[in-house]
Amino acid sequence: MITTNNLTKIYGEQKALDQLNLRVNQGEIYCLLGANGAGKTTTINLLLGFIKPTSGIALIDNMSVHQNSQETKKKLAYIPENLMLYSSLTAIENLDYFSGISKKEFSKSELETFLIDAGLQKEVFNKRISTFSKGMRQKVGIAIALAKDAKALLLDEPTSGLDPKASNEFGLLLQKLCKKGVATLMATHDLFRAKEVATSIGIMKDGKLKEQFKGDKISLSKLEKVYLNTMDYKS
């Protein structure tokens, strides 16, 4: 569902992404680990079509992101580190707006169902986003993805800044989506959460994918060790 073939992005003299080959199938959660500047966000930006690749190709459902921008965006949902919704609108209004501009129209009860499925409590549906915590905003982001019926989910450090409970809830939501067949690519620094939810884990450094594992084939301590070794940290 999410594929990159020799995806490369060069800014001036600097290679932000170097020949990245990645594949995330339906029902998989792929966690990209790496330090700041490793190329995680660049990968997501390329998959979203926000920037042009220098070479290589990014595919969503076997369609080139840059040649079929509108079609691929119909199939994917995106949740950034800080999900900035419209603070003067309520949760249900934000959901209605983002669904509406994507040409998906829902009744109020349907919108409420998406919010419930995303784990948001009913009493906050009609509260303005300005009163929401980061965790609650991320849940609205999940509701937007649910409403969109996204086949691919791109997450850019979504659990950064969340408390453990909210982070855990978010992880459970991802697993729920995974069971529905959504292919998820999550860029994160959070090794623990990656180990908890990922079906596959990749470690990036200097724009290159250095290591790849199956999530269930590696322990948290080993993951940490490999990560630190890849980053050339001395423990």
Added chain:
Amino acid sequence: MLKYNFKYELKFLLRSRWIQLLYIILLIVFGFSVFNGKQKVDKIKNTIVAAEKQVKENDIMMLKLIDSIEQGYKVSVPRWTVPTNPMAIGNYHPRVAAMKPLQLSFISTGQADLYTSYIKPTVSADDYALNFTEMTSPIQLLFGSFDLAFVIVYLIPLLIIAFSFNVFSSEKERGSLRLIASQPIQINIWLLQKLGLRFFWLSIIFISTITIILLIVSSEIFLQPRIYITLLALTLAYMFFWFVLAFIINIWVGSSANNAVALIGLWIIFVLLVPSVLNQLGNTIYPMPSRTLMINEMRAKKLEVTEKQDEILDNFLRDHPEYATNDPSQTTGFYHRYIASQKLIKEEMKPLVNTFENQLKNQQNLTRSLKWISPALIMQESLNKLAGNSTEDYENYRIQVINFAETWREYLNTFLFNNLDFSTNDYINLPKFEMIRDKFSVTSAILTLLLISISLLLPGLVFLNKDFYFDE
């Protein structure tokens, strides 16, 4: 997408109190400016009414005196003011030549604060008093009083800038643009819709506030809906131009701060700089000759002709046999010589006066031919026209007053040179002044504004077809 943008843009504008704020601001500035303009117009109207009333009262006294004289009574008034003397009528009982304000005069002061709204031409006054050489191009009038035109030309663009400078950049800076851009929509179309909706809502606010204010202050305007609709159409075309500029800047410039600086810069250029440069250009290319020179030459000419008034009168009567009768009892006095000399002065001064008038016309023509550079100029000139206070209106008035003064003199000269007394029967035939306004249309101004806006919008629309990418 439009349906949802429409629904939620309105909610956003209401909740962020933009709509309420704009209503309050526009009600205050429109209210104050219309009230201000109305006060000025009322003052002009009252002045004209007072002048006409005074003429009527004087006429009653004049007719009573003539009647007494005709019945053989002796009247105790100075010899030179006895109203059977046509020159006394010509000098002491002049008519009011007024330029009455139009229905929309309150919207723009125009040249009204520079020139008189009425004149009483007499037989002995010269036409140079009517020479409006101080009349300037409409550019200078941009720095005028706080009237509705000032609010529309100056303040509305600033409100539009404040309302639209960061429509795109704020989304970018807050981070919500990334979420928007991840939806299957074209970002540039989305931006066009957002700005289009802001134009729509500001237009609604403008129309409703101006309508409320006009209903309160000048409801009679609605009896002539064409004028009201013209005012609205003109202003909306001007607002559209500023929204187009905001759209272009939103697309091509980056941060909110840069957008604001760019738009304020354009405001300075279009509203202040271009009119000022055009004004300077007019003065440089077509400099006005010295007015002092004209006055000195006029004095010298007067002195010269005064010294040979008898000779001038002979020449004048030779040229105007209709005034020369064979009546041997006809006597010639001061006024005979004066009228004849005035004619000569007028003819001799014509080339100098023409120099002034031609330079002024050249300046005005230059401004007119280049006004499309600044929509603010087009707007100011059109509002002046709607108000009936434009340069052309005053020029038209000046010409009509000069013609009327000539008619007034000619009418009374006939009495003078035929040694006829002015009688009560002649009163009804006294020339009267009624200003005839030129027909005007601001359709071309509206079309020019739209044309400028569309030609600016086109590059933006070309840009719309390109894929949107975040800054790399």
